[in-house]
Each structure stands twice: as C-alpha cells, then as structure tokens.
Amino acid sequence: DAGVTQSPTHLIKTRGQQVTLRCSPKSGHDTVSWYQQALGQGPQFIFQYYEEEERQRGNFPDRFSGHQFPNYSSELNVNALLLGDSALYLCASTPDRGRSNEQFFGPGTRLTVL
Amino acid sequence: QKEVEQDPGPLSVPEGAIVSLNCTYSNSAFQYFMWYRQYSRKGPELLMYTYSSGNKEDGRFTAQVDKSSKYISLFIRDSQPSDSATYLCAMTFKFSGGYNKLIFGAGTRLAVHP
Numbered sequence: 001d002a003g004v005t006q007s008p009t010h011l012i013k014t015r016g017q018q019v020t021l022r023c024s025p026k027s028g029h030d031t032v033s034w035y036q037q038a039l040g041q042g043p044q045f046i047f048q049y050y051e052e053e054e055r056q057r058g059n060f061p062d063r064f065s066g067h068q069f070p071n072y073s074s075e076l077n078v079n080a081l082l083l084g085d086s087a088l089y090l091c092a093s094t095p096d097r098g099r100s101n102e103q104f105f106g107p108g109t110r111l112t113v114l
Numbered sequence: 115q116k117e118v119e120q121d122p123g124p125l126s127v128p129e130g131a132i133v134s135l136n137c138t139y140s141n142s143a144f145q146y147f148m149w150y151r152q153y154s155r156k157g158p159e160l161l162m163y164t165y166s167s168g169n170k171e172d173g174r175f176t177a178q179v180d181k182s183s184k185y186i187s188l189f190i191r192d193s194q195p196s197d198s199a200t201y202l203c204a205m206t207f208k209f210s211g212g213y214n215k216l217i218f219g220a221g222t223r224l225a226v227h228p
Contacts, residue, residue: 041220042220045215048215098214101146103216105159108155
C-alpha cells in the first residue's frame with residue numbers, strides 16, 4: 001500500500017501565478033481533505049471532498065479551489081498567488097465517507113511564492 | 115484566542131528522559147483527541163488517539179485526556195534520539211453529516227540528545 005501520495009514535492013511560483021497540487025488517497029479511502037501548514041504552525045483545514053463535491057470549507061478565500069475525480073484523487077488549485085500562500089500543503093485521506101476519526105497524511109507539497 | 119493552544123518549545127531533553135507534551139482547548143464539542151508526529155519536511159504521522167477522559171498506553175507512549183479541564187497530554191518514556199520531531203496535538207470537530215475535520219495545535223518541537 002503506497003499510502004497517500006502528493007505531487008509535486010516542491011514548487012516555486014511568483015506572485016499572481018496559479019498553481020495546481022495533486023493528491024492520491026490511500027487505497028480504499030474515499031474522502032480527501034486539504035490542509036495548509038505555514039512554517040512553525042499546525043496544519044489548517046482548507047476543505048474536504050467526497051463524491052467529487054466540496055462539502056466543507058475552512059477560512060480560506062475563493063482563490064483556493066479543488067476537485068475530486070471518480071478515482072478519489074484530488075487537486076488543489078490556488079489562483080493569484082500571494083507571498084502568504086507559501087506553506088506546506090498537506091492532503092489527508094479518510095475511509096468511510098469521512099466518518100472515520102483517522103486521517104492519513106501525505107508528505108506534502110512545499111510551495112514557495114516569490 | 116486559538117481553539118487549541120500548544121507550547122511550541124523547543125524542548126530539549128537527554129536520551130532516556132520522560133517527556134511531557136501538553137495542549138489545552140476551548141471547544142467542548144471536540145470529540146476525539148489525537149497526537150501526530152511530524153519529522154522535518156514530512157507529513158504528520160498519527161501516533162495515537164483517544165476519546166474519553168483517562169489514559170491510553172501504546173508502548174513508550176501514553177496519551178492522557180482530561181475533558182473537565184480541557185487538557186490533553188502525551189508522555190514519552192525512555193525517550194530516544196529518533197523521537198526528535200515536532201509533536202502536534204489535534205482534535206476532531208464533527209459536522210452534522212457525521213464527517214469531521216481536524217483542528218491542530220501549533221506543534222511542539224522536541225530534540226532528544228544522546
């Protein structure tokens with residue numbers, strides 16, 4: 001079992017650009033959540049996807065959007081990048097329609113905005 | 115005030131010491147209490163989780179929850195240099211649909227020196 005995988009590992013962008021991050025959940029998991037972890041902080045919930053729909057969103061602007069595909073993999077898109085978007089972006093997958101209390105995290109994508 | 119407070123440390127201890135890590139929280143709706151370990155530039159790894167007040171032991175790790183005080187702890191016995199990492203407490207907030215998100219503390223950096 002490969003666990004949760006994310007790509008790319010690192011990314012450098014400039015202000016105003018757009019970025020797409022990808023996540024493949026753990027085998028058998030149907031729910032994907034995205035978190036942003038700024039340096040020295042704990043992860044913050046961005047949103048959660050189930051059945052290809054966003055069903056909860058944290059305190060993040062509409063510049064952050066996502067998508068889930070029929071195979072449960074997911075993308076996180078961020079438009080009009082700001083310096084403050086520099087962070088580690090974590091994907092977490094959960095089985096059982098997100099009702100399980102265990103969320104398994106991927107290694108993250110480190111985004112640097114210059 | 116943050117929903118979850120955690121002393122960021124850093125905490126430096128000699129090998130073999132007992133380590134105590136703590137978090138306080140303000141939202142009595144939190145149901146499950148987790149501890150994640152995060153090595154540098156990696157994703158968080160779930161160590162253990164508990165539901166009710168009391169202790170839960172797993173090898174060298176003991177998680178303690180006091181819901182009346184809104185206080186949780188993680189104890190590490192016989193600490194090893196390989197335990198050097200950031201320890202994140204997390205709590206589940208359950209939505210009306212039964213699925214949940216995680217609310218994290220800022221993480222405590224632990225260094226165990228030989």
